[in-house]
Amino acid sequence: RLASKFFKNTGIYLERCIDDARHIEVQMFGDGHGHVITLGERDCSLQRRNQKIVEETPAPNLTDDVRSRLHDAALRLGTLAKYRSAGTIEFVYDRTNQEFYFLEVNCRLQVEHPITEAIFDIDLVEWMVSLAAGHPAKALYNVPTSRGAAIEVRLCSEEPVHDFRPSSGTLHEVLFPSNVRVDTWITNGTEVSPYYDSLLAKVIVHGNNRKEAIERMQRALEHTRLIGISTNLDFLRHVIGSSFVTSGNLSTKVLTDYFKYRPNAIEILKPGTYTTIQDYPGRVKFWDVGVPPSGPMDSYAFRLANRLVGNTEDAAGLECTLDGPFLYFHTSNTIAITGATMNATLNNTPVD
Structure with missing residues (x-):
């Protein structure tokens, strides 16, 4: 009936379902x-x-x-x-x-x-x-x-x-x-x-x-x-x-x-105020073409954090100077927080 109504042809055909082909x-x-x-x-x-x-x-x-x-x-x-x-x-x-x-x-x-x-x-x-x-x-x-x-x-x-x-x-x-x-x-x-x-x-x-x-x-x-x-x-x-x-x-x-896959990714839920990606020593030796030096404001704390997690000291990281970000980690990670005293939470629990 439906075939006749929609296609003016009552012929039908069946296909074999191969569920896991x-x-x-x-x-x-x-x-x-x-x-x-x-x-x-x-x-x-x-x-x-x-x-x-x-x-x-x-x-x-x-x-x-x-x-x-x-x-x-x-x-x-x-x-x-x-x-x-x-x-x-x-x-x-x-x-x-x-x-x-x-x-x-x-x-x-x-x-x-x-x-x-x-x-x-x-x-x-x-x-x-x-x-x-x-x-x-x-x-x-x-x-x-x-x-x-x-x-x-x-x-x-x-x-x-x-x-x-x-x-x-x-x-x-x-x-x-x-x-x-x-x-x-x-x-x-x-x-x-x-x-x-x-x-x-x-x-x-x-x-x-x-x-x-x-x-x-x-x-x-x-x-x-x-x-x-x-x-x-x-x-x-x-x-x-x-x-x-x-x-x-x-x-x-x-x-x-x-197949089960968890992306090796970090989602930024809130970016934070004056939170930037930095590396050490940053951009240097370009004053002669008018480019000022850049890099972390506290290079010692920055390099120390990298050392604590096993990175090289020039690996990129986040520097928070006013208000830090809210991040969602999809896989297990080791995090080091160094520098000035700050309030941090992990799964809404304060980190000492």
């Missing part, structure tokens, strides 16, 4: 004349709001039979369609019953294509351009052998502390390790607008096996610095280091239902 896709490439090859499969199950966060190849914890059937299904579809250029056939995989179901064909180059390039040592963009120019890559007719494992993570301008809402502003420091592939558009001083996609960079690593690839990604993220706006960098560090990733126990519900 994996998202697996097969990379294919065709010459447009019926010759199609597959180039491995990628697991894209780690998602938030149906957006991929981490991708890897080959997909872990698949039987040889399932892997073979996935590739065969992709090959048959691509061949029947006489598919031309790069494309991805995506599947929903029921890991309980070890069955997969067709999801869609993406007739384009996927964001996560670099991990396929890494294990096959190819350039898919070059293949696409060569084919369009009438000179298909020789490897299209002599399928290369894959080697090792590769992982990609997506660095985004998001605020994990506020349910991953988009963040914007100026990136004052951008630093990536030199020994991994990074596809990005940002650099020191980049202004990140709130009006476009939040993707800042893709970090891609390759290893001789999955364990090595995970370890390389952990090191790569530890040596990545993005200063100036909120990002999901710390979130990614925790995801890659989680037991879900190391065990390969992946599904589209992991990040939303199972």
Whole structure:
């Protein structure tokens, strides 16, 4: 009745609900004349709001039979369609019953294509351009052998502390390790607008096996610095280091239902009066160009506080000169209060 009322068509169809599925896709490439090859499969199950966060190849914890059937299904579809250029056939995989179901064909180059390039040592963009120019890559007719494992993570301008809402502003420091592939558009001083996609960079690593690839990604993220706006960098560090990733126990519900993350963040509930961020010795030796010295008013107390918590003496801190801030700490922290006598509370309890 409802179908007839709203759509003038009483036909209905039913879809199987796969409650705790994996998202697996097969990379294919065709010459447009019926010759199609597959180039491995990628697991894209780690998602938030149906957006991929981490991708890897080959997909872990698949039987040889399932892997073979996935590739065969992709090959048959691509061949029947006489598919031309790069494309991805995506599947929903029921890991309980070890069955997969067709999801869609993406007739384009996927964001996560670099991990396929890494294990096959190819350039898919070059293949696409060569084919369009009438000179298909020789490897299209002599399928290369894959080697090792590769992982990609997506660095985004998001605020994990506020349910991953988009963040914007100026990136004052951008630093990536030199020994991994990074596809990005940002650099020191980049202004990140709130009006476009939040993707800042893709970090891609390759290893001789999955364990090595995970370890390389952990090191790569530890040596990545993005200063100036909120990002999901710390979130990614925790995801890659989680037991879900190391065990390969992946599904589209992991990040939303199972994985527990507390942002390593401090929220400023009230800023306080004349509360500033300082470091020692501050800005000095610029009098010759008219810039006066800056830095903490009480540099001794400032350095003492850093020493008490185990920081270097030039680490940044808060200096309160009239009225201090109200801060909310999302994780455990060690705090040192030095200098003049003041009233401080922790969870509304006075601190002696």
